[in-house]
Amino acid sequence: MSTSNLTTLPSFIQDVVQAYQGRPSYLLQMLWRVQERLTCIPAAAIDSLAKQLNLSHAQVEGVARFYSFFHETPRGQYDILWSDNIIEHHQGKSELMTTMMQKLGVQLGKPRADGRVTIDNTACIGMSDQGSALLVNGFPITRLSKTKVNKIVELIEAQVPLADWPTDFFQVRNNIQRKHLLLGEDFESGAALKVMQVKGAEATLADIDKSGLRGCGGAGFKTGLKWKLCRDAPGKEHYVICNADEGEPGTFKDRVLLQAYPDVVFEGMTLCAKIIGARKGFVYLRGEYRYLLSALETTLQKRRSQGLLGDHILGDPNFSFDIEIHLGAGAYICGAEMALIESLEGKRGTAWKRPPPFPVTQGYLNQPTVVNNVETFALAAKVLLQGAEQFAQLGTAQSKGTKLISVSGDCDRPGIYEFPFGVTVREVLLACGANQTQAVQNAGPAGRCVSEAEFDRRLCFEDLNTTGSFMIFDRTRDMLDVVQNFARFFVHESCGFCTPCRVGTSIIENLVEKIHHGNGTQGDLKDLSHISYVMKATSNCGLGMTATNHIEDTLQKFPQTYEKRLKWSLGLSPSFDLEGSLEEARKLAAMSNQVAEAA
């Protein structure tokens, strides 16, 4: 940070605080402004924010240092984050990234001496269908190739402003491969609201209930019941929150909905607002999707001018509702609704202590709150247009309607597939042109690893639950690379609140690394299983409880992946390589092996 920045800092912070009326619940948004201006959140800014918001220094520091997009030290003028999901690794990410770092002469995570550029890794940015991909100052560049990387290097060396980079670099494709009820029909803004206006809120809720719609974020709670519980909960205010923190690696369906169908999503939120009696709604947009922000704001503005948001919606004097977009800042845990609410309130995104009061009774600012996934809101709007009966005819007994599946990895046609619930893994593989498939990681690293023997299993709540992520690995892939990538992901994303997840994820990473290096033993496999069991049995929230599903599954279904690498079949644990260490000593003593042996 330059000295001029330092002297003007207090007045800048004052402006930032005032822009959000000094409300501490907007701390995350304020920190974004600081980060954008200074490329980091220096201690002086924390101090200034704390004073002006009347919060403790430690509290602001605790929030600023929780989110991975907020940095303690300055970043480069071009801040590049490479998406680090296993899918991108399979797309050649490592080689491309190394080339870029070498050409620019920059080390991982450290700004170049002239402050021009930083290069780092980040968790999946939701572009697995068009990777490798990176974010430069928050904007995604997808389908990276050697040529593109070379061009980016040139642009950075020539200090070309981002606005003047080739616009096609920043094009993000929707890649919609299969449409059904949600993506197939044209949607006219306000159409579902008009249906509700005729039917009334009560009958609309009955429709949502009758349709059998369940939450698409993974837990599958019945949407109609959730809205009803929230409506009936007493509170000063009621809130609608759209969870757009799509952090599960390999998922990108919410990105496509927000990019191509934002009106449907906002319409669903507005329906919910009328039903539960909310005047305010939030979209919690993951920081990785910051590039969508201005287009989303435009859509909101358009809806306001159409009388579909704001005061007296569709002329109804008792229906006022508006939506605000809050930006997350790089924390997978915030996709969990309890952590999301903490984050929305301007706090560290840690999971709530158990036992929870549920958000429907005590959510945002302790008021009754509905938190639903992007897809759930969009489907709610569609239910109203297509009719609950028609919706309920699709899918299976317990899983009604359709599901968006984000397909990535080893197949000919990655992208978004909308299938009725109950589609088999094999059918999806066939549709996307996958050959020689070894495994499918369903529902992301926290989901289940499905082997060939299970390809006739169905994607639905009764069988294979899905959040939408569907990552394909063919027979050329080493599943231990996959495991290692996932293990690292969970180390990075554990919130750190409870012992088993905070420490267990790192122990798992160490063990997997040891096995990957060929130094593992049977004892290490036993330790992997045991740590996994303890994390599942004792973690405070779902993150820790599911963080080792991939370990459990691969140990069981792909044991050879581990066993072929084991160094010792006994339960011994060679924690260091004796020969390797001696080699170093021999080099130091300028002795070759032969000399040593002869001596």
Place this chain on the structure above:
Amino acid sequence: MSQPSTITIDGQTVPFQEGQTIMEAALAANIYIPHLCYQRDLTPDGSCRLCTVTVNGRNTSACNTKAMAGQQVLNNTQELQDIRQTLTRMLFVEGDHICPGCTKTGNCQLQAVAYYVGMLSSHYHHFYSYRKIDASHPDYFIDFNRCILCELCVRASRDVDHKNVFGLSGRGRKTHLVINSPSGELADTDFAVGDKAAFICPVGAILRKRTRYTTPIGERLYDLQPINVVGDAQQIHAGAKRHGNQN
């Protein structure tokens, strides 16, 4: 008059009052459930997970789960002791807990719990955390490498002392205790002898200066009786008597 509500813990009938947690009911009945981040006067945190018990077949933390009539709680089972041993090992490898070199030895809850759960080695690779110690304060020093992130000092300082001296920062494995002052140093706070937060640390992270090794080996708190007998309350009490209101 209605029957008092009861739960069972390992088959033993335990009465409880409306609103009590399983931990509170257990303590009142002199049943020990291992714990590190729980103290009876503070809002429970539920972060250490040592007090994991099985309630009607499901695992939960006893410190923040309300007792409900008829609950069947399993506590002292081999399965739960194994789990607790692993959790204790996790805390040992995460920080620098070299008992012979720590002045808290013999009075340390982490060490006492380790004995109780039968931990003979830390088993997993140590993380070798490296954090600067804070010796700025005239009466206390803090070794952050021994902090187990239980937040007892955070809660005590905030809710009892009303000084708000501590907080947590960072995320995941990088989560760490911070001091609430612009310099980040303890000397720049009003932390003082007699604060509840000054003698609540269950491990050797917050230590009083010039009080090292005052009790001979064999006479220290957990030398005399194991933690499942003596618990932690007495330690706090003893700490209060030794350090509190001296000035």
